[in-house]
Amino acid sequence: MSKPTSGDFTKTAGWLDWFDGPSKPRFQLPPGSVDAHCHVFGPGAEFPYAPERKYTPCDASKQQLFALRDHLGFSRNVVVQATCHGADNRAMADACRSSGGKARGVATVKRSVTDQELQDLHASGVRGVRFNFVKRLVDFTPKDELMEIAGRIKALGWHVVIYFEAVDLPELWDFFTALPTTVVVDHMGRPDVSKPIDGPEFQLFLKFMREHENVWSKVSCPERLSVTGPKALNGEQAAYRDVVPFARTVVETFPDRVLWGTDWPHPNLKDHMPDDGLLVDFIPHIAPTAELQKKLLVDNPMRLYWPEEV
Numbered sequence: 001m002s003k004p005t006s007g008d009f010t011k012t013a014g015w016l017d018w019f020d021g022p023s024k025p026r027f028q029l030p031p032g033s034v035d036a037h038c039h040v041f042g043p044g045a046e047f048p049y050a051p052e053r054k055y056t057p058c059d060a061s062k063q064q065l066f067a068l069r070d071h072l073g074f075s076r077n078v079v080v081q082a083t084c085h086g087a088d089n090r091a092m093a094d095a096c097r098s099s100g101g102k103a104r105g106v107a108t109v110k111r112s113v114t115d116q117e118l119q120d121l122h123a124s125g126v127r128g129v130r131f132n133f134v135k136r137l138v139d140f141t142p143k144d145e146l147m148e149i150a151g152r153i154k155a156l157g158w159h160v161v162i163y164f165e166a167v168d169l170p171e172l173w174d175f176f177t178a179l180p181t182t183v184v185v186d187h188m189g190r191p192d193v194s195k196p197i198d199g200p201e202f203q204l205f206l207k208f209m210r211e212h213e214n215v216w217s218k219v220s221c222p223e224r225l226s227v228t229g230p231k232a233l234n235g236e237q238a239a240y241r242d243v244v245p246f247a248r249t250v251v252e253t254f255p256d257r258v259l260w261g262t263d264w265p266h267p268n269l270k271d272h273m274p275d276d277g278l279l280v281d282f283i284p285h286i287a288p289t290a291e292l293q294k295k296l297l298v299d300n301p302m303r304l305y306w307p308e309e310v
């Protein structure tokens, strides 16, 4: 892979570029594995970043994403619209269309989106919309607007991806549980892993999944959630140990409703940029059996994103 650039844009101060030259994972991914959460950024010169963005990243192109996919041993990608592109889905949709059927997408749309635009996104490979409640990433969108969008995309057979922080789940509960589609939670709803796993915050998340069978979770982003590490760098085979009990609990309790993704190119990390090969080596710590690994990496994402092939 070639080194990151940022086109004509100036990166946010302190921006960490994605890790160039990741190691080969030791963990052998099951055949047909899907990286079910990753992004493309620009390139800014071709697909400009949105005026309303909260950060300006380094570029991370579809070619670089596909090279990483092949290097790590994944077969497919789910490309999730990054907030730095707002509701301009061109870069994500272009990546899906260029993938030869190996990528599906999750878009961000506004209430003003037309039925034709939704149809075009579907033809590109989009199968979901993302609703973001993380305040440092997006401005607030009224819930009635989101509910209206959810009703429209349900008709296309799409699902809703939600991104929020654990402390906000109580306030968002009624809205989330009223959504009419499959609902996929990004990064386990960002638990504070320095709090006890049997404390009220994480138990509420488990209750959310237990009581609502349409709710799925990505058990991704240990590099974002970890407080004590160690970091996935320098060959570390037991990275982010403080995240393991949380993610493993979700995988073992809801084996048919979990997804995993690299989160490449890892927007907004402040401490370090992980070696993506070592992130793959994190998987067997949270999905310890071959059966759990196949569900997490193959069966579940295929059922959600390529149902026609299952």
Ligand SMILES: O=C(O)c1cc(C(=O)O)oc(=O)c1
Pocket: 081, 082, 083, 084, 137, 186, 224, 263, 267, 268
């Ligand atoms: O925590 C984040 O900063 C983050 C941002 C984005 C995005 O900007 O879309 O996506 C993610 O999955 C995570």
